[in-house]
Amino acid sequence: MSRAVVFDEFGGPDVMHIVEAPVVEPSKGEVRVRIEAFAVNPLDQMMRSGSSPGPVALPHARLGVEGTGVVDALGPATSGLEIGDPVILAAVPDAGSNGSYADHITLPAAQVIARPAGLAVTEAAAIWVAYSTAYGALVEKAGMRPGDHVLISAASGGVGRAAMQIARQIGAVPIALTRHSEKKDDLLAAGAAAVIATDHMDVVEAVRHCIGGRGADIALDMVMGPGQQQLLQALRPDGTLVAAGFLDPRPTPFPRSAPLTVFSYRSFEHTLDTAVVKRMAAFLNAGVRLGALRPAIDKVFTLDTVVEAHRRLEKGLHAGKIVVTV
Template identity: 40%
Template structure:
């Protein structure tokens, strides 16, 4: 038996319940993992609240990012054995599996070998953020050396990863955040410019940072009314990539501005990258090299026991942290 977090109804953090359950024996193509650390993601809070892009049948489990050790291997699993240190990647259907547990079954295709010298906490905190940033900036956005890129909500784990990915390819990261107290951390992460959106004119500041030209690429998890302001910051032929919906309000598309400047707004999620072995291997090679060399780092903002999962989600949704929050079974 092991601790397993489930929710039986849609709602706030209070619907998350820690229950005792049998994780089961691994089936065809599965492994059983002893979880050491669990990375929290805003998509999980959205899933719990019923605002995510999919809504699993209830009762459902949560969590798609963790680090641990393989305890058992099912049939038709190759390349993995008992004792291997691994990190998880999201399954293609959220709710079928969940990392919020002491032990969990997981598809063997959705595992990453833990790089040498990387702690379980760093392994649980890094992969989803860096893969999302890599796929959004390098694949979808075609980011190149010398280009400015605006990264909004930059104190999030994906935002911090995007700053570091942009630096790694030689681009110029411009970070936005609502809170002036986060400026120093964003500069330390590598942001060339930091715009405080609650205190400064975002459009004017980004224009100033880009010498009046505007940014060719913006990477945004907020959407909502803020998206129209970000579109005004784009250079001609620029692209706004939206990878989240933190505002939960409709995003207005400024059609006249978009037509006049040939602008693009597109959505992005990293599930196709995570499911494509060749693309994933290319991304992992860059990210693993950065993690092992210490060029990439994800600060751990807070640690919560699994029994404190409700409080962890409340802290996650308060948006006061910088980096990644973890659950420790």
């Protein structure tokens, strides 16, 4: 048997509990991974609370869209992997029924990638969702180039920190947005070329001051809601905004800022595309090897204390990813 975290009703962290579940044997083309650690993501919180953008079937719903571990079993006709290989989960699109908050997960072999050498288990657990989202939004979708000035909202979160590192690896200039001015020094240390604290600064004026009077080339919106209008106004006339998050539950006004380009981005449009995943994995491996890409870990919990991990996420005071070891 295998342990798994489930919830039977929507609500706060206390609705989660651990149950014994059968260990699923991999079918043709599948792999079973023994999970060593997983990260806690905002989407997990949304699914658990009932505010997820997608449906969650109750009871006995599962959680977890990323994690790392070692190959535990191979299904028939599964090639390219060996038992004992350390891997990262590259896609868990059915997290509500087969999430990574567990001892084991069985999934198609195409949905795992080799774990980059040099990453600790906790770092490997926290790297894929944030970095693949930031890479997909900025590189694949927005076409970020060297020299671009990139405005990043929710910059202290996992995707925001990843976006700053990826921008720097490519040669772009990351400008971090945060609601709290006390996070300025931390964000500068994390790679921001400049930090705009919205509790004391006007976003549009501050961006133009940073860039010599003109707007940013790209904005990565991890929040949405009414605040998106400020990001649009802070862009140059033919700039690009990529909406990749949904932290603000309030309605987002329809953009009316032509000729700006506005994209809506969800990571599964790329993490289920094997060609793009190969590019992401190659970029990630290169960045880790060069020391340019490294996830920030906030705090590490154990599976038995997963409720506390979610409580910390809800407080919103974490700096980096919250990780749970199994």
